[in-house]
Amino acid sequence: MLYPDTVEAEILVHKPWFVATMFGVVLLLFMAFNMSGTSFAELMRPVIGEPSVSGLYGRFAIAFAIAVIFTLNVVLIGFAPIKFQIGIVWLELLLLFIAFFETFHLSLPFIREKLPFLISQGVVTTLYVSAISIVIASVIAVAGAVAKLSSNGFAYAIASFYTSFFRGLPLLMQVYLIYLGLPQLGFVINAVPAGILALSLCYGAYMTEIFRSGIQSIDRGQWEASRSMGFGFALTMRRIILPQALPVIIPPTGNQFISMLKDSSLVSVIGVWELMFLARTLGQKTFQHMEMLISAAMIYWMLSICLELIQARIERRYRRSKVR
Amino acid sequence: MNAHVIIEARNVSKWYGAFHVLKDINLTVHKGERIVICGPSGSGKSTLIRCFNRLEAHQEGDITVNGVALHGKMGNVADVRSNVGMVFQHFNLFPHMTVLMNCMAGPMWVKGVPEKEARKTALKFLERVRIPEQANKFPVQLSGGQQQRVAIARSLCMQPAVMLFDEPTSALDPEMVSEVLDTMTELARDGMTMVCVTHEMGFARAVADRVIFMDAGQIVEAGTPDEFFGQPRHDRTRLFLSQILKH
Numbered sequence: 001m002l003y004p005d006t007v008e009a010e011i012l013v014h015k016p017w018f019v020a021t022m023f024g025v026v027l028l029l030f031m032a033f034n035m036s037g038t039s040f041a042e043l044m045r046p047v048i049g050e051p052s053v054s055g056l057y058g059r060f061a062i063a064f065a066i067a068v069i070f071t072l073n074v075v076l077i078g079f080a081p082i083k084f085q086i087g088i089v090w091l092e093l094l095l096l097f098i099a100f101f102e103t104f105h106l107s108l109p110f111i112r113e114k115l116p117f118l119i120s121q122g123v124v125t126t127l128y129v130s131a132i133s134i135v136i137a138s139v140i141a142v143a144g145a146v147a148k149l150s151s152n153g154f155a156y157a158i159a160s161f162y163t164s165f166f167r168g169l170p171l172l173m174q175v176y177l178i179y180l181g182l183p184q185l186g187f188v189i190n191a192v193p194a195g196i197l198a199l200s201l202c203y204g205a206y207m208t209e210i211f212r213s214g215i216q217s218i219d220r221g222q223w224e225a226s227r228s229m230g231f232g233f234a235l236t237m238r239r240i241i242l243p244q245a246l247p248v249i250i251p252p253t254g255n256q257f258i259s260m261l262k263d264s265s266l267v268s269v270i271g272v273w274e275l276m277f278l279a280r281t282l283g284q285k286t287f288q289h290m291e292m293l294i295s296a297a298m299i300y301w302m303l304s305i306c307l308e309l310i311q312a313r314i315e316r317r318y319r320r321s322k323v324r
Numbered sequence: 325m326n327a328h329v330i331i332e333a334r335n336v337s338k339w340y341g342a343f344h345v346l347k348d349i350n351l352t353v354h355k356g357e358r359i360v361i362c363g364p365s366g367s368g369k370s371t372l373i374r375c376f377n378r379l380e381a382h383q384e385g386d387i388t389v390n391g392v393a394l395h396g397k398m399g400n401v402a403d404v405r406s407n408v409g410m411v412f413q414h415f416n417l418f419p420h421m422t423v424l425m426n427c428m429a430g431p432m433w434v435k436g437v438p439e440k441e442a443r444k445t446a447l448k449f450l451e452r453v454r455i456p457e458q459a460n461k462f463p464v465q466l467s468g469g470q471q472q473r474v475a476i477a478r479s480l481c482m483q484p485a486v487m488l489f490d491e492p493t494s495a496l497d498p499e500m501v502s503e504v505l506d507t508m509t510e511l512a513r514d515g516m517t518m519v520c521v522t523h524e525m526g527f528a529r530a531v532a533d534r535v536i537f538m539d540a541g542q543i544v545e546a547g548t549p550d551e552f553f554g555q556p557r558h559d560r561t562r563l564f565l566s567q568i569l570k571h
């Protein structure tokens with residue numbers, strides 16, 4: 001928490017020097033581009049005449065108009081309460097983003113036609129591969145963290161070798177190693193289980209380190225109090241240490257979950273029909289690559305947002321005992 | 325062995341690496357006895373009482389608690405510990421549980437007491453340390469003195485045969501010291517066997533059956549409060565007392 005001071009500072013975006021600087025910077029920035037071919041220049045036609053021949057005056061007028069709109073926008077948002085500020089800024093950034101996609105002239109009917117399959121096959125596969133991997137990785141992480149903290153030489157050696165190895169190799173290579181390497185040893189393994197195995201092992205290694213540092217962050221006094229009441233190791237871990245380590249563990253683990261969701265796209269290289277695989281292949285026949293890639297991008301983003309929201313909820317829940 | 329002996333330490337020695345922390349300690353605590361241990365910082369007081377529930381390991385000599393010998397290979401250390409309450413300088417309450425849950429956890433999870441009964445016991449002891457109204461708060465919402473009283477209640481809920489206190493008041497603001505000492509005094513009146521490391525000499529004088537003075541890992545002097553404060557036999561004791569009573 002960046003605890004704010006109780007003394008109210010003047011709002012930054014209303015300070016004259018800030019407004020002036022912002023205006024100047026935006027003006028100069030857009031002066032540097034030739035905007036005469038854009039639809040914004042078309043809107044300015046009444047002022048500057050034919051955009052392509054308006055020359056320096058046209059450039060200046062366009063940049064000036066943009067700077068005025070931008071500055072006014074920021075200053076006005078500055079008056080709003082914080083919830084609205086956040087909402088409006090999100091909305092505006094999103095609109096800019098959509099405007100960017102507009103420039104690709106995507107074929108909406110094509111997207112509409114393929115989207116159901118992209119979701120029913122791709123999203124579903126991505127989700128269940130990630131979900132299973134996350135569960136396995138979490139189990140590995142608890143065991144790995146305990147092993148790494150234990151005074152047992154074997155346990156420590158195995159756990160540290162494991163984390164070192166799986167954090168040390170590119171995930172893509174692990175996917176290949178497991179899918180192509182295990183059959184060499186006589187274990188024929190399907191693409192989906194191979195993908196899940198690779199993701200679990202790799203993320204288990206990262207999460208082992210997260211769990212270890214979370215467990216270590218708990219004061220020794222908690223162990224002693226717990227032991228002094230007769231709690232054994234498992235009980236102490238499960239009821240005393242891990243619940244307190246969760247606030248430390250959850251934010252980086254949420255990161256890992258989001259990252260895993262996207263890294264599950266790597267299993268597309270061994271032919272698992274998940275979101276990324278379909279995004280690449282569905283558009284190939286008709287050369288409509290962008291349509292599928294952007295649709296998949298949006299879907300990944302929305303899934304990540306869901307995870308972010310879940311993480312925020314969990315964080316709020318486990319913060320409860322800390323409030324005064 | 326005498327049935328009324330709760331803790332017996334015989335020729336106990338302990339080292340931290342090459343550092344000899346406890347040197348040939350002999351101490352017997354009988355049922356119902358109140359013992360105060362004092363001594364300069366670093367003399368090994370905490371280490372000694374932490375050996376009594378085997379939070380620390382001793383290397384030589386024997387410690388028996390309730391007739392069970394403590395050693396590195398014992399299988400029933402949890403049984404011993406659930407019979408020995410311990411109150412720490414920094415309270416060490418479980419911050420993620422309510423006060424009530426702090427008190428119910430031990431009986432429920434270690435002794436398998438049903439929840440309803442554990443709640444009743446917990447409320448009884450919270451009443452006894454005079455904070456039943458705080459039962460549903462979290463430890464951070466309490467003052468230091470209240471937290472320490474919860475810690476005492478939490479230990480009492482296990483119905484221990486002996487309570488160990490390691491400087492329970494030295495992390496508290498002065499105005500909260502007395503509320504904790506009052507609780508401990510009442511506990512003593514009710515006949516609880518207690519071993520207290522403390523520098524509260526008023527408490528020692530009023531409550532202790534025996535005061536033990538430690539220095540450099542040894543028990544230098546032991547006696548009733550009258551003997552100990554009236555005619556200390558050793559120079560080191562006199563020096564310590566003059567320093568501590570000066571303030």
Ligand SMILES: Nc1ncnc2c1ncn2[C@@H]1O[C@H](COP(=O)(O)OP(=O)(O)OP(=O)(O)O)[C@@H](O)[C@H]1O
Binds near residue numbers: 340368370371
């Ligand atoms: N884990 C440890 N490793 C090495 N030395 C230790 C360890 N714990 C304690 N000591 C040393 O053992 C000695 C006794 O420590 P102990 O905590 O028992 O003292 P104390 O009498 O309780 O002092 P205080 O009044 O400051 O609490 C001290 O000199 C301390 O530095």
Ligand SMILES: [Mg+2]
Binds near residue numbers: 369370371490491
């Ligand atoms: Mg101490």
